[in-house]
Amino acid sequence: MKKLCTIMIISLMAIPTIIYAQQKQDEPEKKLTDKEMLQKSQENLKKMRNIYKDILSLLDDARREKDIVKVNCINENLTAIKALLKIAEQSDVALQEAVIKKDEVVAQHEFEKVEIAYQKAKALYQEANACAGKISMTPGETKVEVEEPKDITERDPTIEPKKEVIVLERPPRASPYQ
Secondary structure, three states, X not given: OHHHXXXXXXXXXXXXXXXXXXXXXXXXXXXXXXXXXXXXXXXHHHXXXXXXXXXXXXXXXXXXXXXXXXXXXXXXXXXXHHHHHHHHHHXXXXXXXXXXXXXXXXXXXXXXHHHHHHHHHHHHHHHHHHHHOOOOOOOOOOOOOOOOOOOOOOOOOOOOOOOOOOOOOOOOOOOOOO
């Protein structure tokens, strides 16, 4: 009986903690003001347009080189970015309308759509650069260290080992009577 009471008391004490944790999980960690959302949305759109222009110049370079593989690869990314840019622009307009109507839920949703579109555009920009052969590498010297295992034999692997010649003698007869 005491065990049952103890379990009930502990579980009743845990319920407010669970509810509080659930409420915290539902709320976004950092909530931006309407003005900040509008400003960041405009910045992301501007960056996406710059990405679009950069990829257009990559496509132009690939066409001048007459490299069909590069052209096709870059064109795929350009088409995807064009679609993302259209979605982001529509979401920005919807964000502005939601801010005017004071609808925080819709405004937050539209802002997140712009953010996601921008993140995907950045990834597509990296892919387009990879297609064009302009992969970003970290500058600096490469240092290679080689460790040899200690249990390697000293034998030269290019020389064939000597083969032992085994001389076989005929075994004695099993029966003296044949």
